[in-house]
Amino acid sequence: MTGTLGLIGAGMIGGTLARQAVARGMEVVLSNSRGPESLSGLVAELGPRARAANPAEAARGADLLVATVPLHALDHLPSDALVGKIVIDTMNYYPQRDQVIAELDSNSVTSSELVQRKLPGARVVKAFNSISFFNLANAARPSGAPDRSALPIAGDDAEAKAAVAELLDVLGFDAVDTGSLAESWRSEPGTPVYVHPYLPGTPPEGLGQQEALRWLHENPGKPVPAARVRELVAEAVRGKAGGVLPGAF
Numbered sequence: 001m002t003g004t005l006g007l008i009g010a011g012m013i014g015g016t017l018a019r020q021a022v023a024r025g026m027e028v029v030l031s032n033s034r035g036p037e038s039l040s041g042l043v044a045e046l047g048p049r050a051r052a053a054n055p056a057e058a059a060r061g062a063d064l065l066v067a068t069v070p071l072h073a074l075d076h077l078p079s080d081a082l083v084g085k086i087v088i089d090t091m092n093y094y095p096q097r098d099q100v101i102a103e104l105d106s107n108s109v110t111s112s113e114l115v116q117r118k119l120p121g122a123r124v125v126k127a128f129n130s131i132s133f134f135n136l137a138n139a140a141r142p143s144g145a146p147d148r149s150a151l152p153i154a155g156d157d158a159e160a161k162a163a164v165a166e167l168l169d170v171l172g173f174d175a176v177d178t179g180s181l182a183e184s185w186r187s188e189p190g191t192p193v194y195v196h197p198y199l200p201g202t203p204p205e206g207l208g209q210q211e212a213l214r215w216l217h218e219n220p221g222k223p224v225p226a227a228r229v230r231e232l233v234a235e236a237v238r239g240k241a242g243g244v245l246p247g248a249f
């Protein structure tokens with residue numbers, strides 16, 4: 001895939017996606033809240049296909065963007081510069097971290113509908129929100145591999161969803177279209193497809209939280225093929241919005 005992937009947010013998910021994109025021949029432009037200088041180490045690690053910018057410059061300089069910040073930073077995204085751009089929303093609602101958002105608590109909207117509303121003119125597609133960053137790194141497989149995993153995507157713009165499905169394919173995943181942004185609650189925290197199916201299993205008994213997280217990070221996850229993602233998404237029942245932070249998700 002040619003073109004530049006822009007990342008607004010360069011943490012666990014943004015950094016992982018940047019590494020995968022560069023490894024597959026894409027250019028990336030990274031941004032965060034602290035400024036390009038703070039990303040010099042990551043840019044040096046990624047090599048000549050990577051550069052750092054501020055979020056608005058990253059938005060202007062990329063064909064496809066990933067907004068991968070805590071949901072509480074939504075108001076700070078460069079909405080003007082994102083008009084007309086395809087914006088992948090990886091964000092999840094965690095009230096402990098993001099503060100309570102009444103519209104989400106009442107299930108009036110999904111978190112991705114909220115993102116779309118804050119980014120009028122952007123073509124928002126929810127993706128990469130339902131896998132932990134460590135399984136995102138270790139579950140990627142080439143197209144056709146028997147142990148390839150799939151990820152749900154959702155959005156209101158068919159062309160944008162097709163572009164995001166192509167990106168997933170390049171980065172090592174099949175895409176399962178789960179419908180509109182209004183339907184995207186089906187992959188939000190607490191739903192059957194969210195994070196757990198991709199984990200390697202249950203950490204051995206007796207480990208503390210940090211040791212259990214290390215175990216999860218260090219063991220390869222389970223492949224979740226497209227057919228299983230479809231089943232899990234179909235099984236979802238809408239409950240209370242938002243997740244409870246276990247540590248690293």
Ligand SMILES: NC(=O)c1ccc[n+]([C@@H]2O[C@H](COP(=O)([O-])OP(=O)(O)OC[C@H]3O[C@@H](n4cnc5c(N)ncnc54)[C@H](OP(=O)(O)O)[C@@H]3O)[C@@H](O)[C@H]2O)c1
Pocket residue numbers: 008009010011012013014031032033034035038055068069070071073076077090091092093128129130131132133134248249
């Ligand atoms: N971690 C996971 O496994 C995982 C999995 C799926 C989905 N998600 C979701 O994806 C999103 C990102 O998660 P993460 O774990 O990658 O978070 P993270 O490691 O905490 O990184 C957050 C990134 O967002 C940047 N940021 C914060 N405020 C910003 C702003 N106003 N403008 C520009 N950049 C800003 C931070 O930059 P500074 O450091 O400079 O502030 C940092 O680079 C979250 O909504 C999370 O719920 C996470």
